Amino acid sequence: MNRTDSKYFHAIQILEDNCTGCTACVRVCPTEAIRVRDRKAFIDPYRCVDCGNCVSVCEFHAIIPASDSFDAIKKFKYSMAIISSSFFGQFSEDISYANAKQAVKKLGFDDVAEEASVTNFMIKMIRQYIRENRDCRPILSSNCPAVVRLIQVKYPSLLPNLFHMEAPMSILTRFMRNKISRDTGLQEEEIGIFLIVPCVAHVTAVHQPEGAYKHLQDGAFSTGMIYGKVREIIKNVQNNPVPIDTYPHGLTWALSGVQAELVDADDIRVLSVNGVENVMDILSRVEDHYLDQYDYIVLRSCTNGCVGGCLNVENPFVAMSRIKKMIKEGNSHDVDITELEDLHQKGEFKVTPLAPRPIMELDKDIKKAIQKMKKINEFLTMLPGLNCSACGSPTCYALAEDIVLGKATLDDCVVLKRRPPSD
Amino acid sequence: MAEYRFFADGFEERVSDYLSNKPEADVELEFAVPEKDFNTAGKGSSELKNLLKRLGVDSEILRRIAVASYEAEINVAAHSQGGVMKSAVHDELIHVSFIDSGPGIGDIEQAMVPGFSTADDLVRELGFGAGLGLPNIKKNSDAMRIVSQEGGSTTLEFLIFF
Numbered sequence: 001m002n003r004t005d006s007k008y009f010h011a012i013q014i015l016e017d018n019c020t021g022c023t024a025c026v027r028v029c030p031t032e033a034i035r036v037r038d039r040k041a042f043i044d045p046y047r048c049v050d051c052g053n054c055v056s057v058c059e060f061h062a063i064i065p066a067s068d069s070f071d072a073i074k075k076f077k078y079s080m081a082i083i084s085s086s087f088f089g090q091f092s093e094d095i096s097y098a099n100a101k102q103a104v105k106k107l108g109f110d111d112v113a114e115e116a117s118v119t120n121f122m123i124k125m126i127r128q129y130i131r132e133n134r135d136c137r138p139i140l141s142s143n144c145p146a147v148v149r150l151i152q153v154k155y156p157s158l159l160p161n162l163f164h165m166e167a168p169m170s171i172l173t174r175f176m177r178n179k180i181s182r183d184t185g186l187q188e189e190e191i192g193i194f195l196i197v198p199c200v201a202h203v204t205a206v207h208q209p210e211g212a213y214k215h216l217q218d219g220a221f222s223t224g225m226i227y228g229k230v231r232e233i234i235k236n237v238q239n240n241p242v243p244i245d246t247y248p249h250g251l252t253w254a255l256s257g258v259q260a261e262l263v264d265a266d267d268i269r270v271l272s273v274n275g276v277e278n279v280m281d282i283l284s285r286v287e288d289h290y291l292d293q294y295d296y297i298v299l300r301s302c303t304n305g306c307v308g309g310c311l312n313v314e315n316p317f318v319a320m321s322r323i324k325k326m327i328k329e330g331n332s333h334d335v336d337i338t339e340l341e342d343l344h345q346k347g348e349f350k351v352t353p354l355a356p357r358p359i360m361e362l363d364k365d366i367k368k369a370i371q372k373m374k375k376i377n378e379f380l381t382m383l384p385g386l387n388c389s390a391c392g393s394p395t396c397y398a399l400a401e402d403i404v405l406g407k408a409t410l411d412d413c414v415v416l417k418r419r420p421p422s423d
Numbered sequence: 424m425a426e427y428r429f430f431a432d433g434f435e436e437r438v439s440d441y442l443s444n445k446p447e448a449d450v451e452l453e454f455a456v457p458e459k460d461f462n463t464a465g466k467g468s469s470e471l472k473n474l475l476k477r478l479g480v481d482s483e484i485l486r487r488i489a490v491a492s493y494e495a496e497i498n499v500a501a502h503s504q505g506g507v508m509k510s511a512v513h514d515e516l517i518h519v520s521f522i523d524s525g526p527g528i529g530d531i532e533q534a535m536v537p538g539f540s541t542a543d544d545l546v547r548e549l550g551f552g553a554g555l556g557l558p559n560i561k562k563n564s565d566a567m568r569i570v571s572q573e574g575g576s577t578t579l580e581f582l583i584f585f
Contacts, residue, residue, distance in 0.1 A: 157482030284469060288489045361479035366585060367514055369478040370449045377450065 008045040011066045011203035011220075012055060016040050018062035023389040025054035025063055030276045031153055031359065035402070036392030037412075047359045049149035050201040051276050051301045052310035065200045065311055068219035070229075073108055076192030076218070078180055081109045081226075082169050085116040086198045086254035086306040088326065089319030090227050095234055097246050097326055103230040103237045104196070105244075113176055116250030118168045121337040123262050125344060129163060130268055130295050136161050138271070138286060138294040143167045143253075146201035146301035147279055148210055148354065155283045156356030166349045168253060169195055169202075170209070173216050174348060175340060192218045196226050198254075198309025199302060211351035222311035248330025251323045256305035258324070260298040269293060274300040274308065362405070376400045383413060390414040427531040427569040429561050438566040438582055441516065448511030448518070450474070456499040456506050456521070459545065464500035467508040468492035471519070478512065480585055487563040488517060488583050494556045495521045495579055501546045503577065516565075520580040528571040535561065 021039030033047030034054060041062070043054075054063045073079040081104055088097050105112045130139050142148050142163040151158050166174070173193050180191050195206055197220050206220040252258040260272035271294045273282045279299050285291050302308030307323065308316035343349065362376075363369040379400035386396065391412040393399040402408035410416065430438055452474060454467030472489045480488070492508070499506045499521050506523030528534050534541075537558045542551060561567050564581035571577040 154476075157486055284472070287472070287486055288468070288493045289486070290493065356482075358476075358479070360473075360476040362477050364479065366478055366480070370512065370514065373450050373474070373477060373512075 008048070009204060009208045010043065010045055010048050010050055011200040011207070012043065012048070012050065012052075013064050013066050014041055014043065015062050015064060018060045020060055020062070021392070022060070023392060024057045024059065026389050026392065026394050028053040028057045029394065030280060031150070032394050032398055034394075035407070036389075037408075046357070047153065049146050049153060049301075050199075050204045051146045051150075052200045053276065055200060056310045065203065065222060067197075067203050067222045067225060067311075068194070070107075070221065070225070072219045073192055073194060077190040078110045078184060078186055079108070079192040079194065080176055080180065081105070081107075081112045081194050081196055081221075082172055082176070082217075083112060083114050083196045084169065084198050084202070084223065084254070084306060084309075085114065085119070085251045086309060086312060086319065086323075087196055087223055087226075088251065089254065089307050089323040090223060090312055090314045091230075091322075093322065093325075095238075097248065097330070098244050099234065099237050099241060100230060101246060102242060102244050103234050104226060106233060106237060107226070107229050109194075111180075113172055114247055114250070115168050115172065115253055116247040117245075117335050118172050118337075118340065119247070119250035119253045119262075120335060121171075121340045121344075122168050122253070124337075125165060125349070126163060126263050126296065127265060127268060129165060130263075134295075138291055139163050139296045140283075140286070141296070141298045141300075142351075144201065144300045144302075144306075145205035145210070146199070146276070147299045149201070149357070150276070150279065150301070151283065152210075152354060152357040153359045154280070155287055156358055158283060158286060159354050159356060161286070162354060164211070164351050164353065166212070166351060167205075169197075170212065170216050171340070171349050175343065194218060195220045196223060197221070198223045198306045198312045200310060201301065202309075203311075211354050213350070213352065223309070224311050224313050227313050245333070246330065247332055247335065248326045249332035250335075251327055254306045254323055255320055256298045256300040258327070259305070260296075263296055263298070268295045270296045270298065272298045274305055275303050276301045362401075372404050375404045379403050379410070382410065382416070384415045384419075386415060388415065425528070425531050425569075425571050425573070427535065427567075429564075429567040431565045434565045434582075434584070437584065441513075441518075441582065446513060448513060450512040452510040452512075454496075454508045456496055456508055456523075458500065458503065458505035460500060461497075461551075464497055465493055467510075468496050471510050474510075474512070475517070484583065484585055488519070491560045491563040491581055491583065492519050494559045495519070495581070497551055498556045498579070499523050501542055501551050506576075514585075516582055516584045518580065518582050520578060522578045523576060525575055525577075527573045527575050528569070528577055529573060531569055531571060 019040050021036045026034045031047045033044045140161045203220040206217045256274045257272045260270040264270040303316045304320045307319040362372040383396040503523035504525050509520045511518040566582040569579045
């Protein structure tokens with residue numbers, strides 16, 4: 001994986017040779033983290049929240065998601081894959097849930113586990129947390145790493161509202177590492193635990209978890225990459241099926257709306273929101289205390305939840321429909337959660353309080369910030385107001401801000417250059 | 424002509440200092456608030472919040488400003504024939520004013536009572552008009568003033584110190 005010198009690691013890479021400087025990515029970035037200068041795009045690592053919008057919109061394969069090399073699993077005496085619940089919605093209906101899971105194992109893992117196996121435990125834990133933290137309502141879900149980072153950078157006053165507990169795949173990682181070590185006698189560092197994830201935000205979270213007390217996973221693979229490998233061997237698996245546990249009712253975790261319905265109770269009112277634009281709108285309203293009637297808000301950066309992740313292969317609506325079918329038709333056996341509950345009682349799943357990462361402040365000193373704002377307004381009156389992004393900043397306002405912060409000049413405005421001086 | 428004034432504990436002196444000096448604002452924002460246009464109502468306070476984030480205003484103070492200005496903006500949209508929202512940012516405080524073009528508040532003291540509302544059915548259907556707007560603005564501001572002319576214009580302004 002490529003690590004930049006910056007304090008913040010991101011699982012997004014720009015291939016300069018492919019970049020045409022078209023500014024499509026600049027315009028879809030929710031935190032205005034991308035600029036095109038000298039006809040190449042670059043990402044400000046402080047502002048990026050790993051939502052993946054730029055990856056999806058780039059037509060030139062210039063912005064590509066980074067994930068770990070599959071060979072990484074060979075470095076360990078024992079390797080396990082933990083599969084995101086959105087994964088099984090990717091396959092056409094002639095490939096069964098059990099076959100797809102068996103095929104993942106056959107790729108070279110000693111065992112596979114599923115995010116879906118801890119859904120019931122998560123729901124119980126979330127409800128308990130909501131009831132114990134009524135003073136912080138509405139509680140905001142923290143499973144989506146892009147949403148957590150968005151709150152850190154743009155809505156820091158809402159950090160206390162975040163559900164301060166590990167996400168299900170991390171909980172499962174802690175539990176499994178412990179269990180495998182006990183069962184096999186191997187040291188914890190001899191066990192490799194890898195996630196199969198639907199989005200870049202989760203790849204980033206594996207390499208730079210927010211608020212984690214200790215080391216979690218050893219790598220992350222994209223759903224798309226594993227999907228390709230599974231398709232190669234699926235015929236063989238279908239001809240030689242072996243019994244394998246599945247958790248169809250737990251797949252609800254992949255769908256933000258269905259998850260909200262599960263947390264909902266007589267004393268818990270839940271709202272479900274997905275898509276990064278909607279998420280920002282809702283967070284702004286929470287800031288205004290306008291949504292205080294809700295106890296819990298499920299927030300997912302991608303359309304429909306994790307099924308909309310940019311590393312998936314299937315359309316988020318088709319994947320959602322398939323998962324709903326699996327939930328409806330599947331027989332889930334009860335998962336014994338007593339061990340998980342013991343660990344929860346011991347405080348194993350707690351995370352450190354999340355710190356703000358403000359990106360909007362013009363200056364630490366409010367007086368200087370006001371002076372800069374005055375200058376921004378002066379430059380804004382000189383700019384054409386077309387918001388065309390041709391300068392490489394997303395809007396005229398952003399260019400004015402870049403000029404005042406010393407990151408651009410008025411000459412970057414293509415439209416002003418073309419206009420006769422008298423105009 | 425009716426007038427209502429409120430000062431939060433300990434702020435009277437700072438507020439009168441400010442009002443007597445009448446300093447020129449460093450940054451100003453102005454938004455039109457059209458009558459019964461609930462699609463755009465709230466936009467002014469949302470933009471104001473973005474401005475304050477850029478200035479690095481403390482997040483708890485920012486939330487108080489956001490609540491007060493949002494409530495006031497909705498009030499103008501719901502109850503008046505439309506008006507304007509003006510925000511003036513100074514080094515130490517923000518001064519937000521809402522000036523509408525009528526029809527005026529009949530009894531300001533009554534309007535300040537939590538739960539009292541004259542909102543019509545359209546406004547209530549949209550989920551507004553619970554009669555908590557003015558008390559909520561008062562609760563979140565350091566100073567507030569309402570001047571209203573029965574049958575004429577109303578001005579509501581509040582100050583919040585950073």
